[in-house]
Amino acid sequence: MINRRDLIKGTAAIIPSAVALQMLGTKWAFAADEFSGPVDVLNYALTLEYLEAEFYRQGNGADLLNGKAKTYLEAIQKDEEAHVVALKDTIKSLGHSPVAAPKVDFGGAFKSKHSYLETAYTFENLGVSAYLGAAPALLKEKGLLTAAASIFGVEARHAAILGVLAKKQAEGGVYRTAFEKPATRATVLKAASPFLVKAQTL
Amino acid sequence: MTERQLIPNCPHREMQLMTSENENLATTEGGGTTAPLFDGLPVMKFKHEDQRRRFLRAAVVVGVGSGLVAATQHDKLALADASANDLEILNYALTLEYLEADFYTRGLKGGALSGHALDLVTPIRDHEQEHVEALTATVKSLGGKPAAKPEFKYPSGTFDDREKFLTTASAFEELGVTAYHGQVARVEDGDILAAAASIAGVESRHAAVLAHLLDGNPFPSSFEKNANMKTVLKAAGQFIKS
Numbered sequence: 001m002i003n004r005r006d007l008i009k010g011t012a013a014i015i016p017s018a019v020a021l022q023m024l025g026t027k028w029a030f031a032a033d034e035f036s037g038p039v040d041v042l043n044y045a046l047t048l049e050y051l052e053a054e055f056y057r058q059g060n061g062a063d064l065l066n067g068k069a070k071t072y073l074e075a076i077q078k079d080e081e082a083h084v085v086a087l088k089d090t091i092k093s094l095g096h097s098p099v100a101a102p103k104v105d106f107g108g109a110f111k112s113k114h115s116y117l118e119t120a121y122t123f124e125n126l127g128v129s130a131y132l133g134a135a136p137a138l139l140k141e142k143g144l145l146t147a148a149a150s151i152f153g154v155e156a157r158h159a160a161i162l163g164v165l166a167k168k169q170a171e172g173g174v175y176r177t178a179f180e181k182p183a184t185r186a187t188v189l190k191a192a193s194p195f196l197v198k199a200q201t202l
Numbered sequence: 203m204t205e206r207q208l209i210p211n212c213p214h215r216e217m218q219l220m221t222s223e224n225e226n227l228a229t230t231e232g233g234g235t236t237a238p239l240f241d242g243l244p245v246m247k248f249k250h251e252d253q254r255r256r257f258l259r260a261a262v263v264v265g266v267g268s269g270l271v272a273a274t275q276h277d278k279l280a281l282a283d284a285s286a287n288d289l290e291i292l293n294y295a296l297t298l299e300y301l302e303a304d305f306y307t308r309g310l311k312g313g314a315l316s317g318h319a320l321d322l323v324t325p326i327r328d329h330e331q332e333h334v335e336a337l338t339a340t341v342k343s344l345g346g347k348p349a350a351k352p353e354f355k356y357p358s359g360t361f362d363d364r365e366k367f368l369t370t371a372s373a374f375e376e377l378g379v380t381a382y383h384g385q386v387a388r389v390e391d392g393d394i395l396a397a398a399a400s401i402a403g404v405e406s407r408h409a410a411v412l413a414h415l416l417d418g419n420p421f422p423s424s425f426e427k428n429a430n431m432k433t434v435l436k437a438a439g440q441f442i443k444s
Contacts, residue, residue, distance in 0.1 A: 068414075075421045082424035128403055135399055142387035146428065149386045149399060153379060153426035156403040157410035161420050164322070164411065171325040174411060178332035180403035182396070 034185040035137040038144055039091060043099045044185065045148065046087040047199055048130055050101040051192060052123055053080035055109070059120065062110040069113070069165050073120065076158050083151050090147065102199035117166040124159035125176065126191050129183035131155060156180065285344050288394045291385050293349040294431060295398065296337040298381055300351045301438055302374055303330035309371070312361035319364060319415050323371070326408050333401050340397055353443040368416050375409035376422075377437055383428035 035041045056077035065073055088098040109119040131152035138145040163174035171177070183191075306327035309315075315323055341348040360370050382402035389395040410420035 072420065075419075079421055079424040086425070132396075132399055132403065136392050136396065139392050139395065145395075146383065146386045147425075149383055149402070150425040150428070152399070153383065153402060153406040154421065154424060156406035157420055160407035160410045161414060164414060170321045171328075174322065175325050175329065175404065175407055178329035178404055179336070179397075179400040181400070 035134065038138055038141045039094055039096045041134050041137045041148070042087055042091050042094075042144070043200070044134060045131065045151070046084065046091065046098055047102055048127055048188070048192070049080055049083040049087060049151075051104060051195060052127060053077065053084050054101070054104050055106060055120070055123060055195075056080055058106060059110050059116045062116070064110065064113045064116050069117070072161055072165065076120075076124075076161075079154055079158065083154075086147070086151070090144070099200040103197040104195050105197050106195055114166075117162060121159065121162040121166045121168070122191075124155055124162050126183065126188060127155040128152065128159050129181055130185075130188040132180050133182035133184055133188070135182075285346075285391070288389055288391050289341060289344055289346040291389055291398070292337055292341050292344070292394065293346070294385070294435075295382065295401070296334065296341065296349050297352065298378055298434070298438060299330055299333040299337060299401075300349075301354060301441060302378060303327065303334050304351075304354050305356070305371065305374060305441075306330055308356070309361045309367045312367070314361055314364050314367045319368065322411050322415065323368075326371075326411075329404055329408070333404075336397065336401070340394065354441050355443040356441060365416075368412055372409065372412040372416055372418070375405055375412055377429075377434060378405040379409050380427050380429035381431075381434040383426050384430050384434065386428070 035044065056073060060070075060073055060077055091098045106119070109115055131148060135145065135148065135152070138148055159176075160174050166173075168174055306323065310320075310324065310327055338348040356370070359366055361367055379402065382398060382405060385398065386395070386402075389398060406426065413420040413422070
């Protein structure tokens with residue numbers, strides 16, 4: 001089992017340019033340097049979607065919710081599963097192999113309704129920023145870009161509703177200002193690494 | 203690898219549908235023949251003839267065509283052809299954001315909301331105003347002229363009660379989402395795409411929250427739908443007076 005420190009160090013070695021640029025501040029257009037090509041972006045997105053789909057599968061299985069929260073998170077699980085299928089199919093259609101699902105460990109996320117919703121809220125906002133940060137690497141691939149954007153928007157819906165369910169304040173919680181913020185691959189890895197025991201990409 | 207190659211190969215039906223709508227843009231929106239005249243002079247110059255026709259047809263449908271056309275008529279000399287396309291998209295987005303900002307400003311003044319709904323909708327108004335400012339600044343930074351703010355009209359009673367206000371708001375937000383997603387494949391500049399995408403995500407948040415407040419479905423689809431300019435402007439046009 002790879003521990004978190006090794007994972008970060010190992011990946012940092014693979015993407016030194018991203019790490020260097022991150023220190024200079026977030027500039028949207030450098031994402032193209034973080035990815036070797038469109039398939040790399042799709043596999044990166046797929047890993048995140050695997051993570052989310054498995055998260056909701058386990059969380060909804062823990063029977064912590066009721067009412068609207070239960071209905072909403074079941075719908076979100078279905079969305080994440082649909083994203084996994086769509087990304088896998090798209091990668092295959094391009095003649096490549098989709099990455100395997102990562103081995104995950106969500107720790108104490110399902111201890112309570114509160115911890116479940118809080119972790120879900122974090123995941124969804126991370127997903128939104130991850131897609132936005134990766135988008136420039138798809139700039140020339142208009143069909144893929146439209147498809148990735150269509151997932152990104154749904155992640156933003158999830159993030160907002162989880163903000164409502166987790167009783168976050170409107171501005172700064174449900175919404176994160178008037179503009180979504182991109183995240184670099186390195187930032188996303190760092191945020192997701194506590195839950196990733198082993199991942200092929202990220 | 204091109205979009206054209208991708209679409210027939212994509213086995214996922216929903217994703218295939220999304221990508222193919224964008225490809226249809228040029229064929230479904232083109233076809234107009236009227237020359238663009240403004241005081242006897244051509245007012246817009248597009249790189250491709252079908253692009254010009256597409257814009258004019260869309261503009262005519264919405265009834266603010268003259269405003270949009272006049273707004274961009276002086277820009278062409280200063281702009282590369284690629285920017286002319288992106289400028290058109292930015293001014294289109296600006297027009298929709300004007301509508302949303304106006305709508306929420308009037309609606310919140312009407313006092314139909316309170317409590318949780320008021321807390322959640324007030325920032326939406328602020329966001330739409332910030333989108334207007336950001337898009338205006340972006341158009342200017344490209345050397346273009348921002349579209350003028352149209353005059354809007356709303357069916358009587360729109361702001362009288364919570365249900366009507368939120369229902370119309372929800373329709374606007376869902377329209378806005380499809381509008382942005384319909385332009386994703388058309389934007390040429392990376393930074394403009396970034397700006398538009400960062401707005402589009404926020405519109406998705408708004409759409410979800412409004413559906414929630416109406417006891418509707420915040421997640422009507424696993425993939426955001428998209429719509430072309432003509433469709434969007436037709437829907438928005440009923441709220442535009444001049």
